[in-house]
Amino acid sequence: MAGPLTNLLTGLTGRLHRAHPLSPEEQEKVMALPHVVHSFEPGAYIIREGERARSSSVVLKGLAYRHKLVADGGRQIVSIHMATDLVDLQSVLLDYSDHNVQALTRVELAMMDREAVLDLAFREPSIGRALWRGTLIEASILREWIVNVGRRDARSRTAHVLCEIAVRQEALGFGSRDKFELPMTQEQLGDVLGLTPVHVNRTLKSLQDDGVINRSKRSVTIADWNHLSSVADFTTGYLHLDEMPNPVESFG
Amino acid sequence: MAGPLTNLLTGLTGRLHRAHPLSPEEQEKVMALPHVVHSFEPGAYIIREGERARSSSVVLKGLAYRHKLVADGGRQIVSIHMATDLVDLQSVLLDYSDHNVQALTRVELAMMDREAVLDLAFREPSIGRALWRGTLIEASILREWIVNVGRRDARSRTAHVLCEIAVRQEALGFGSRDKFELPMTQEQLGDVLGLTPVHVNRTLKSLQDDGVINRSKRSVTIADWNHLSSVADFTTGYLHLDEMPNPVESFG
DNA sequence: CGAATCGTTGATTCAACTCAACGCGAGTGG
């Protein structure tokens, strides 16, 4: 039961392998990273702003998000993380967290010692490249989010976030972009979008009334992808998926 | 005239040294990176979205900025770069640029071969750490910008950008945070802030009328730092300057 | 069943946008 394909870090390994090809030996070394699995209930804080972080975590199951608070009590979510994402790789080289990380759903993390990750990154350049590349892609997504909240109106902005989540889930091999679970309240979506929950509601309703999406409970189906992505002004370039062509290929 | 302290990459070397201490030998290796100096007139494009980039550049003089365009013709500036900043380190590991980089003032860049940078990063782990750390700090700044455009009103948002620029210039050893040059038009500032130029004008004027800042031409003096930073909801944590204590220390 | 949380809708307000005009300084050319 302890073969490589059942290792808890298989997801991370595959993710890194797609970022930069790893030899079987390198893959073994990633999977051999010492880690502890920890589970968080929805809403639980994984890291708080200002805290010292001593570990780096991969999402195994569930969703987590990062956010910052502003003076007037407002909150802005700055990223959403799904399985195989590294939620606090930055703590490998930055001592104090500049933001909060919180569980969106019940989430399971494999928490790895930051020194071990850092050592491996520089002992095995392919692994280092893969990790670094991941942080660069994350920065690219952050740039797109700035554009999204800075220069798109509520309709386009909301559509854009739906497109991104759909494509990222698909790229990770979790089904198709046409249907996905979005286990966020409209208030949380508002904190992603820089909008009030009331306006999120109206915007989603308007997209639904126009036949672009359908919602039931917390699941979204995209009725007309072309329409949605054109409303969203969405293209996949910033996700840098192009060199990650086989989302579900085996790699052992 | 070719001693280490007159090398064009001295600025970069010092910057990396402050990010992660480098031995004199390591510093020599950074300065020995092959590079060509290129100068760009204000408004000239350094990289365009979708382009393949084959080099990584350090700013030697002047200012550059990164931006993306949206469907309706709008533009969002996602970062501003000053001397010693790496403007396209991402191209070391990502093939296609996901954004544009443009000269704000006349700017001089030292353009280094991306393979040489990558090799050095993994041959000398201290240099690799310093570079990687830089990309992580950049990501932290991007997160703060998302918060800024997403959840702060025009007054606070504008004040925040002024604070950031003031502190970054000071941290790089270019004078004090109380007075600095801001060679941007109000239209460009609007593209940083996600506001129209007209509203930028009114917002700056209101800060000036309240005695918080003074402007003349393109230079800004901060009359009341405490007031400005409190309006801005600004703290320096996200810049991760704490481990960069001596902005002008010698390091050769 | 009651309580709590989340989603929905309407009425009103307000921050920022749009449209439009004018001022001002720097450069240019007759």
Added chain:
DNA sequence: CCACTCGCGTTGAGTTGAATCAACGATTCG
């Protein structure tokens, strides 16, 4: 040397997209 232009900054008046305030449904859960 002045007149003209051009880009940028400034200001006013009116509009609008999103926020606010408030109420009411729907769903889940103990």
